[in-house]
Amino acid sequence: MVASSAWGGSRQKSLNYRSLVWARVFQGVALAPFESLVNDVVGDLYFVHERGFRMAFTNVCLFGAAFLTPVCVGFIASDDSLGWQWSFYFLSIFMGAGFVLLFLFLPETAYQRPRYLQIDFNVGPVPFHDPVPVPAKQSFLHRLAPFSGRKTDESFLKLLFRPFPLFLQPAVAWGCLMQGVIIGWTVIVGVILALIFLGPPLFFTVKDAGKMYTAAFIGSILGLVLAGIYTELVTRFLILRNGGQYEPEFRIALVIPTLLFSVIGLYGFGIAASEIDQYGWIVIEVFLACITISMVMGATASAQYLLDAHRDISIETFTCLIIFKNLFSFVLAYYAYQWVLERGFKRMFVTFGCIEVGICLLSVPMYVFGKRNREFFYRHDILKLARLR
Incomplete structure (x- = not known):
């Protein structure tokens, strides 16, 4: 990330569009593992009842905070002494500092426990075994080692290709649609937002257009708070109704407010953007905040459920x-301007809203049959994945 970000902002005369594209490709390769590992770390560090708010906070950091970037870039790009290149340079500088912090203060969180202690992995009761001695605490220098041994007995090739057949697993397919699609809507909004504010009738400057992303960031913070409160209250209520027993499917209940805010945000944004001279920019900002609230909630619901229901293959999920989110977002961003010109804002976002309603409704069979899916997955070792030893 440090090298590719510096490459992306290079002022060399030989820099061209192709060079910038390849710099962005290497940025994607470098950053992609972070998005999967940071979610899995939550599962490594916290018990099930502690993950709700922390998972919501993680998704705000991953996706919601990204909306604060255009605000900063607007100021950077409009400054003649800096220019857009410094958006890459600053990224390289901060990633360099982040690397030092990561190296020194983030130890390995994965730990290979005995089978009977894997409480997240078990569908049924596991017989008790004799206690295993607690290993000695590692020294600081030992924790700095970039490699501390394998954390699984699975073969390397099996781990390498495992994510691809997992797309056929119902819970993973539901999670991809639930998280990838709602994040895709925020991506396409980010692509066309400048088109709305820079053109007629508002004619905002680049700096002012960048400020409009503040509403999305505020929405992500509201989504964090609401998701954390809703998840904890509803989960506790469902546990009480279930005789004190927790089921991962309780996390799916967060889809209810996700559906509410996504419908309000997507439908409202499309209508307001198509008649901006009538509604003005404030109304658009309110609906944009609703979209990001639903994004945080939807991403949190899918991440929490997959982490709790399929803890042993959480990295792969x-x-x-x-993979799905990036491919879907790429398609949306690639065709965004063409769709706006052909269909207009209203028709396009009403369509998006209807798609989102359909995806959210898939949560009903996932909630009803989720436990059966988990039991079948573990008992029959579906597609030869994740055999428990």
Whole structure:
């Protein structure tokens, strides 16, 4: 990330569009593992009842905080002494500092426990075994080692290709649609937002257009708070109704407010953007905040469920989510301007809203049959994945 970001902002005369594209490709390769690993770390560090707010906070950091970037870039790009290149340079500088912090203060969180202690992995009760001695605490220098041994007995090739057949697993397919699609809507909004504010009738400057992303960031913070409160309250209520027993499917209940805010945000944004001279920029900002609230909630619901329901393959499931999300977002961003010109804002976002309603409704069978899916997955070792030893 440090090298590719510096490459992307290079002022050399030989820099051209192709060079910038390849710099962005290497940025994507460098950053993609972070998106899957940071979610899995939440599962490594916290018990099930502690993950709700922390998972919501993680998704705000991953996706919501990204909306604060255009605000900063607007100021950078409009400054004659800096220019857009410094958006890459600053990224390289911060990633360099982040690397030092990561190296010194983030130890390995994965730990290979005995089978009977894997409480997240078990569908049924596991017989008790004799206690295993607690290993000695590692020294600081030992924790700095970039490699501390394998954390699984699975073969390398199996781990390498495991994410691809997982797309056929119902829970993973649901998670990809739930998270990838709602994030895709925010991506296409980010692509066309400048088109709305820079053109007629508002004619905002680049700096002012950048400020309009503040509403999305505020929406992500509201989504964090609402998702954390809703998840904890509803999960506790469902546990009480279930005789004190927790089920991962309880996390899916967060889809209810996700559906509410996404419908309000997508439908409202399309209508307001198509008649901006009538509604003005403030109304658009409110609906944009609603879209990002639903994005945080939807991403949190899918991530929490997959982490709790399929803890042993959580890295692979998050890899599937990233692959789907990136491909879907790329398609949306690639055709965004063409769709706006052909269909207009209203028709396009009403269509998006209807698609989102359909995807959210898929949560009903996922909630009803999720436990059966988990039991079948573990008992029959579906597609030869994740055999428990």
